[in-house]
Amino acid sequence: MPQETPPPLLALREALVTLDPSAPPILEDFHLSLHSEERVGLVGPVGSGKTTLLLTLIGLLPLRHGSLFHQGCPVRTKADLAALRRGVGLVFQNPDDQLFSPTVLDDVAFGPLNLGRSSAEARAESLATLAQLNLSHLAQRQPHSLSGGQKRLVSLATVLVMRPQVLLLDEPTNDLDVRSRDMVLHALTASPRTMLIASHDMDLLHALTTRRITLG
Numbered sequence: 001m002p003q004e005t006p007p008p009l010l011a012l013r014e015a016l017v018t019l020d021p022s023a024p025p026i027l028e029d030f031h032l033s034l035h036s037e038e039r040v041g042l043v044g045p046v047g048s049g050k051t052t053l054l055l056t057l058i059g060l061l062p063l064r065h066g067s068l069f070h071q072g073c074p075v076r077t078k079a080d081l082a083a084l085r086r087g088v089g090l091v092f093q094n095p096d097d098q099l100f101s102p103t104v105l106d107d108v109a110f111g112p113l114n115l116g117r118s119s120a121e122a123r124a125e126s127l128a129t130l131a132q133l134n135l136s137h138l139a140q141r142q143p144h145s146l147s148g149g150q151k152r153l154v155s156l157a158t159v160l161v162m163r164p165q166v167l168l169l170d171e172p173t174n175d176l177d178v179r180s181r182d183m184v185l186h187a188l189t190a191s192p193r194t195m196l197i198a199s200h201d202m203d204l205l206h207a208l209t210t211r212r213i214t215l216g
């Protein structure tokens, strides 16, 4: 018997996304399939819809037409959306959208606690993730007091700690110096997750991804 190909982990079919009714749609009749262990680059000029697409893929923006599929099933109910958000992690383009707790450690532990880990487990996993990104020294800092690049790295930690099946990364190397960028590259290279990476950093995409989706 021939083996059935598994469905994509994440897919869009005939997607129509409009944010401003007086402007043309940002995505129109848009199709996408992201298969397990694929690492895909998302490129396109400023304003071409990369962030919009990532927000749509995690169910934060509504589809006017078409469907979002997670593991082959349409995302329709609140329960579907909750399962999608457990399986897919988004690192926002603006770290201030990601960080809201009194300390960095609290922010990183928030996800594991939400997944039902004990506070000791959540703390241990969070400290390990911060150490992996060379951020241990920031654990007790207030997130709003960090530099732009530090915030970006902490944002990445808040998502990596949850070990989602799919990582959606929106400009993960913006504001980073060479050393921090290399650390991000190293962490992502070592991660077995399926990834969709929006970036203008072509060297990063060249090093990490095997194909590109181009918008605009």
Ligand SMILES: Nc1ncnc2c1ncn2[C@@H]1O[C@H](COP(=O)(O)OP(=O)(O)OP(=O)(O)O)[C@@H](O)[C@H]1O
Residues within 6 Å of the ligand: 019, 020, 026, 044, 045, 046, 047, 048, 049, 050, 051, 052, 053, 093
């Ligand atoms: N909340 C909103 N309301 C109306 N239009 C919006 C909204 N958010 C974004 N847009 C518009 O949608 C289009 C796509 O924006 P988006 O942020 O997805 O682009 P992008 O490719 O991520 O750009 P960049 O490279 O600058 O991050 C732009 O024209 C933008 O002005």
Ligand SMILES: [Mg+2]
Residues within 6 Å of the ligand: 050, 051, 052, 093, 170
């Ligand atoms: Mg963007």
